[in-house]
Amino acid sequence: MEAENAVLSRLSGNWHRRAAVRRDEPPLDAFYEVGRPDYPVALTPLHRHPGLSGVDPVALDKALYLAGLAFHRHTMVIEQHIVGPTFQRALDDWFRDADGSVFQSTVLQAAVDEQYHTLMHFNAAATMRRNRALHVRDSDIPLPHLIARHRDRREAQPLAWQRDLVSLAFTTAVEISIDAYLVLVGRDPDIQPVTRATAALHWRDEKCHAAVSEELAQYVFLQLDETQRDFFMEQLAYATRCFAEQDFSAWHRIAELAGIRDGRRLIDECAEIPEARHLIRDNSGINRLWAALDRLADGRYGASPGAGAPVGASR
Ligand SMILES: [Fe+2]
Numbered sequence: 188m189e190a191e192n193a194v195l196s197r198l199s200g201n202w203h204r205r206a207a208v209r210r211d212e213p214p215l216d217a218f219y220e221v222g223r224p225d226y227p228v229a230l231t232p233l234h235r236h237p238g239l240s241g242v243d244p245v246a247l248d249k250a251l252y253l254a255g256l257a258f259h260r261h262t263m264v265i266e267q268h269i270v271g272p273t274f275q276r277a278l279d280d281w282f283r284d285a286d287g288s289v290f291q292s293t294v295l296q297a298a299v300d301e302q303y304h305t306l307m308h309f310n311a312a313a314t315m316r317r318n319r320a321l322h323v324r325d326s327d328i329p330l331p332h333l334i335a336r337h338r339d340r341r342e343a344q345p346l347a348w349q350r351d352l353v354s355l356a357f358t359t360a361v362e363i364s365i366d367a368y369l370v371l372v373g374r375d376p377d378i379q380p381v382t383r384a385t386a387a388l389h390w391r392d393e394k395c396h397a398a399v400s401e402e403l404a405q406y407v408f409l410q411l412d413e414t415q416r417d418f419f420m421e422q423l424a425y426a427t428r429c430f431a432e433q434d435f436s437a438w439h440r441i442a443e444l445a446g447i448r449d450g451r452r453l454i455d456e457c458a459e460i461p462e463a464r465h466l467i468r469d470n471s472g473i474n475r476l477w478a479a480l481d482r483l484a485d486g487r488y489g490a491s492p493g494a495g496a497p498v499g500a501s502r
Pocket residue numbers: 266300301304389392393
């Protein structure tokens with residue numbers, strides 16, 4: 188199998204200049220401005236609910252604080268429990284015919300990036316805690332629904348290759364779509380600078396990881412037989428949908444902890460509003476990968492499900 192790759196060679200060669208881990212860390216407490224919201228209200232499911240204007244401002248402020256903590260924690264957990272192990276799997280097995288190649292070096296670099304991203308988000312959350320007199324433990328904030336969906340999908344598969352491909356599909360969906368989420372947070376001019384800056388710094392790395400993950404997915408895809416390819420495409424469509432959805436289970440808990448009156452009912456009603464169900468709307472990265480995989484499979488899968496088409500030859 189071809190072990191050279193122009194895209195990955197370029198990314199591998201400039202990692203030491205572009206990676207967040209190679210930059211100086213800013214003084215984070217200088218990035219906290221009292222009075223600003225901790226998370227964009229436009230990214231909450233409540234934004235689409237007509238009852239938002241009736242929510243007590245103190246409770247809403249606490250909900251945005253909790254949503255900011257959840258943003259940092261969820262990013263850390265997804266990278267630690269889904270992305271990191273998949274990168275290790277790639278290094279241990281999928282790249283076994285590519286010793287010393289840019290496939291290995293770029294995935295190792297991305298794995299280092301992810302470790303640093305978890306530290307960046309940890310430090311940003313710690314800065315939020317230092318600057319607010321709201322005492323919330325990490326364990327009070329629910330894990331992202333993506334963790335349960337990934338675990339349940341893996342546990343439902345009887346074969347090791349199926350479990351591996353579930354994890355690769357979830358990692359691919361995350362790595363290609365997370366920058367669209369980070370951009371939404373990193374470009375909001377009104378929220379706390381510490382969260383905005385962390386998202387923006389993270390986003391720059393993830394733009395490169397999207398390219399790495401596209402190449403990784405294609406590299407593995409070429410090793411699969413038709414049954415395995417069909418299975419992977421089905422999981423990729425599912426994982427993409429899961430990652431793009433608003434996390435209503437987390438929002439039930441946030442509304443409860445924040446003391447929003449009738450919070451559970453409000454969140455349940457948000458789930459009935461079609462525009463409130465999606466957190467990420469930019470499917471361009473997944474659509475591009477889907478088209479590339481479809482070409483490798485001689486048009487077997489058709490248009491990307493992100494474009495509204497059926498999932499394809501799934502089983
Ligand atoms: Fe990351």
